[in-house]
Amino acid sequence: MSKHVKEMGILKEHLGKHQLKFTRQRELILDAFLKQEHITAEEMYHQLARKDPHLGLATIYRTLNLFCEAGLAQARHFGTQTQYDNVSHKGHHDHLICTGCGKIVEFENCDIERLQEEVATRNGFTIQTHRLELYGLCSRCRH
Amino acid sequence: MSKHVKEMGILKEHLGKHQLKFTRQRELILDAFLKQEHITAEEMYHQLARKDPHLGLATIYRTLNLFCEAGLAQARHFGTQTQYDNVSHKGHHDHLICTGCGKIVEFENCDIERLQEEVATRNGFTIQTHRLELYGLCSRCRH
DNA sequence: CTTGAAATTGATAAACCGTATCAAAAAGAA
DNA sequence: TTCTTTTTGATACGGTTTATCAATTTCAAG
Structure with missing residues (x-):
C-alpha cells in the first residue's frame, strides 16, 4: 500500500477532472517517482523493469508528462535528456x-x-x- | 564591414590560439548572432538562407558551438531545442x-x-x- | 456481476535534434 | 602560385521522445 496518500489524491483529482483513469501502471510509476528527487524516463524504465518487466518505455514517458500536467512533476531539459523533478519533494530547491x-x-x-x-x-x-x-x-x- | 569589432576580435584571438581559420561563414554567422539576444540553430539557418542559400545547417551548429568555446555564446536547453545566448548582450529579463x-x-x-x-x-x-x-x-x- | 463505451497499454515506427563522416573547396603560410 | 591544413555542405547516423494502433483494461451503468 502506498505511503504517498496526498500525492495520490492530487493525481486522482486530476484524473477525475479530465476523464482519465486510475491504472495499476500509474500507481506504480507514481510510487517510484515520489521516492526520488528527480529522475529520467530511462532511469525509471530500468528501475521498474524488475517489478514489472512488461512496463513499456512509452508508458513511462506518458505518465511522467501526466504528472507534470497534474503539477506533481516538473520537466527540466539538461544535456540531451529530460529530468523530471519531484515537486513535492522539495522545499523547492x-x-x-x-x-x-x-x-x-x-x-x-x-x-x-x-x-x-x-x-x-x-x-x-x-x-x-x-x-x-x-x-x-x-x-x-x-x- | 562589421560593427561588432570587439567580438570579432575575441573570435579571431580564439581562432589564432587554436590553429583555426577565419572564414566567410564564421564572419557571417557571428554578425547575425550578435544582433540577437538568443537564437536557435534552426532559426539562424532560416534567417541566413536569404543571404547565403548554400550555408549548411551543420556549419551553423559547428559555428555556434565554436562561439561557446570562445566565450561569445552560451548554450541553454530550452524545451526540446538548444538556445544560444548572446553573452555580450546585457539587459537580462x-x-x-x-x-x-x-x-x-x-x-x-x-x-x-x-x-x-x-x-x-x-x-x-x-x-x-x-x-x-x-x-x-x-x-x-x-x- | 455482467456489459460496453472510452481510455490505456505495450510494441514499435516515426519524428526530431544535434553530431559524425567524408569528398570537395577554401584558407593562408611559404 | 603551391601545398598543407582546415572548413564546408550534404547527408547518414544515433539517441531521445512522441505518434500510431491493435489488444487490453478501466469503470460506470444496467
Missing part, C-alpha cells in the same frame, strides 16, 4: 549548473523566494511553481 | 508565465540578481547567465 563540467549544485534561498512572490503579486500573478537555474563556472573549471 | 492562458510577462529585478550572485559566490561559482521562470495564474485566470 534551485540549481547552480557548471557550464564547464556539468556539475549541479542544489540550493535554496528564502529571500529570493520572497522577492519572487513580490514580483508576482505586483503583476497580479499567483505563483504555483518556479524554476531558477544559474549557469556559470565552478571554482575548478574557472582555471 | 526573466519571465512570469500564466499556466492558464499562456500569457508571458517579462520583468527584471536587481535585488533577485544580487541574491543570485551571493548564492553563486558562496558556492564558488561565477555566473555567466541565468534563467528564472515563475509559473502561476494571472489575475484573469485565477477566477
Whole structure:
C-alpha cells in the first residue's frame, strides 16, 4: 500500500477532472517517482523493469508528462535528456549548473523566494511553481 | 564591414590560439548572432538562407558551438531545442508565465540578481547567465 | 456481476535534434 | 602560385521522445 496518500489524491483529482483513469501502471510509476528527487524516463524504465518487466518505455514517458500536467512533476531539459523533478519533494530547491563540467549544485534561498512572490503579486500573478537555474563556472573549471 | 569589432576580435584571438581559420561563414554567422539576444540553430539557418542559400545547417551548429568555446555564446536547453545566448548582450529579463492562458510577462529585478550572485559566490561559482521562470495564474485566470 | 463505451497499454515506427563522416573547396603560410 | 591544413555542405547516423494502433483494461451503468 502506498505511503504517498496526498500525492495520490492530487493525481486522482486530476484524473477525475479530465476523464482519465486510475491504472495499476500509474500507481506504480507514481510510487517510484515520489521516492526520488528527480529522475529520467530511462532511469525509471530500468528501475521498474524488475517489478514489472512488461512496463513499456512509452508508458513511462506518458505518465511522467501526466504528472507534470497534474503539477506533481516538473520537466527540466539538461544535456540531451529530460529530468523530471519531484515537486513535492522539495522545499523547492534551485540549481547552480557548471557550464564547464556539468556539475549541479542544489540550493535554496528564502529571500529570493520572497522577492519572487513580490514580483508576482505586483503583476497580479499567483505563483504555483518556479524554476531558477544559474549557469556559470565552478571554482575548478574557472582555471 | 562589421560593427561588432570587439567580438570579432575575441573570435579571431580564439581562432589564432587554436590553429583555426577565419572564414566567410564564421564572419557571417557571428554578425547575425550578435544582433540577437538568443537564437536557435534552426532559426539562424532560416534567417541566413536569404543571404547565403548554400550555408549548411551543420556549419551553423559547428559555428555556434565554436562561439561557446570562445566565450561569445552560451548554450541553454530550452524545451526540446538548444538556445544560444548572446553573452555580450546585457539587459537580462526573466519571465512570469500564466499556466492558464499562456500569457508571458517579462520583468527584471536587481535585488533577485544580487541574491543570485551571493548564492553563486558562496558556492564558488561565477555566473555567466541565468534563467528564472515563475509559473502561476494571472489575475484573469485565477477566477 | 455482467456489459460496453472510452481510455490505456505495450510494441514499435516515426519524428526530431544535434553530431559524425567524408569528398570537395577554401584558407593562408611559404 | 603551391601545398598543407582546415572548413564546408550534404547527408547518414544515433539517441531521445512522441505518434500510431491493435489488444487490453478501466469503470460506470444496467
